[in-house]
Amino acid sequence: MKKRLMFLTLAAIGLASCNGGFKKGEGGLLYNIHVDKGGPSMKEGDFISVNLIAKTDADSVLLNTYNTGHPSFTVLPKPQFKGDIFAALKLLSEGDSATVKTNIDSITRKGSPKMPFKGKYIVYQIKVEKVISKGNLSDQVFQGRVQSYVKTQSDLMKKEEPAKIKKYIADNNLKVTQTPSGLYYIISSPGSGPKPATGDTAVVNYTVKNITNKVLETSIKSEAIKAKLPINPMNPYKPIRFAVGAKGMIAGMDEGIQLLNKGAKATLILPSNLAYGEQGNGMIAPFSTIIFDVELVDIVHPNPNAPKPVAPLLVPQQPTQQPVKK
Numbered sequence: 001m002k003k004r005l006m007f008l009t010l011a012a013i014g015l016a017s018c019n020g021g022f023k024k025g026e027g028g029l030l031y032n033i034h035v036d037k038g039g040p041s042m043k044e045g046d047f048i049s050v051n052l053i054a055k056t057d058a059d060s061v062l063l064n065t066y067n068t069g070h071p072s073f074t075v076l077p078k079p080q081f082k083g084d085i086f087a088a089l090k091l092l093s094e095g096d097s098a099t100v101k102t103n104i105d106s107i108t109r110k111g112s113p114k115m116p117f118k119g120k121y122i123v124y125q126i127k128v129e130k131v132i133s134k135g136n137l138s139d140q141v142f143q144g145r146v147q148s149y150v151k152t153q154s155d156l157m158k159k160e161e162p163a164k165i166k167k168y169i170a171d172n173n174l175k176v177t178q179t180p181s182g183l184y185y186i187i188s189s190p191g192s193g194p195k196p197a198t199g200d201t202a203v204v205n206y207t208v209k210n211i212t213n214k215v216l217e218t219s220i221k222s223e224a225i226k227a228k229l230p231i232n233p234m235n236p237y238k239p240i241r242f243a244v245g246a247k248g249m250i251a252g253m254d255e256g257i258q259l260l261n262k263g264a265k266a267t268l269i270l271p272s273n274l275a276y277g278e279q280g281n282g283m284i285a286p287f288s289t290i291i292f293d294v295e296l297v298d299i300v301h302p303n304p305n306a307p308k309p310v311a312p313l314l315v316p317q318q319p320t321q322q323p324v325k326k
Contacts, residue, residue: 027083
């Protein structure tokens with residue numbers, strides 16, 4: 001009996017070492033819980049605040065909430081397929097941390113778009129910061145608690161942003177100029193000729209980063225490769241075009257481009273009120289400062305000889321004849 005127990009123990013140790021200490025779940029999910037606070041596991045419908053780093057097998061970082069300075073908030077949805085990240089989160093509780101590997105083949109088998117990178121797993125490093133359980137709470141009470149938590153976090157981020165900008169400028173030894181709006185800029189390579197004005201079309205190459213200098217997006221393929229961003233074959237990687245002064249671009253970018261001559265290169269540091277504000281945008285968290293490295297490739301002036309739009313001819317409507325009363 002003792003020999004059998006010893007054999008089973010050795011077999012279990014051998015299996016664990018093969019998976020690097022990971023346990024196996026449905027759909028090829030692998031997970032390793034590093035800190036287990038022993039609280040109630042999360043359930044569908046709970047509000048969760050999670051810090052995470054998502055990487056490919058080759059250590060290419062897809063998402064890092066620590067870089068944004070803001071955890072990810074969501075209401076835990078129903079898993080979309082066996083072994084997805086939401087299924088893994090249901091194994092955790094507030095305060096827990098874990099490493100989770102989701103099988104890429106499990107995702108693509110369900111008809112999702114093909115991933116723009118190679119590998120077997122997406123690897124998540126997860127830290128559960130907060131859980132607000134829905135339980136038997138009414139929708140009103142539950143939403144009130146969620147809104148209170150989110151507001152507290154947002155107020156903290158808003159308060160911390162000016163100090164983070166000053167630290168970024170000091171750490172990177174930047175000699176900046178500040179405009180009355182709060183935009184900071186450095187012209188690294190001057191251009192020539194007039195600057196774009198309202199009504200012109202700006203043609204701009206850009207690379208946008210967060211305040212940790214993590215590249216989030218770029219119009220230049222070589223920069224995307226350098227930053228190890230997933231290369232999207234559908235992305236043309238060419239300069240963007242936008243109408244200057246038409247409010248179709250975030251305020252800081254629109255203002256910053258008007259400071260440049262054609263051919264100029266510059267760095268624009270946009271406080272959140274000149275970028276995506278308290279709402280954020282995708283990977284950009286609320287109250288996040290973003291940095292644009294830009295090149296004003298061209299200025300397209302409106303054609304003064306273009307035919308003016310013809311105003312529609314307004315034909316007065318005939319009054320409706322009222323029936324004669326007898």
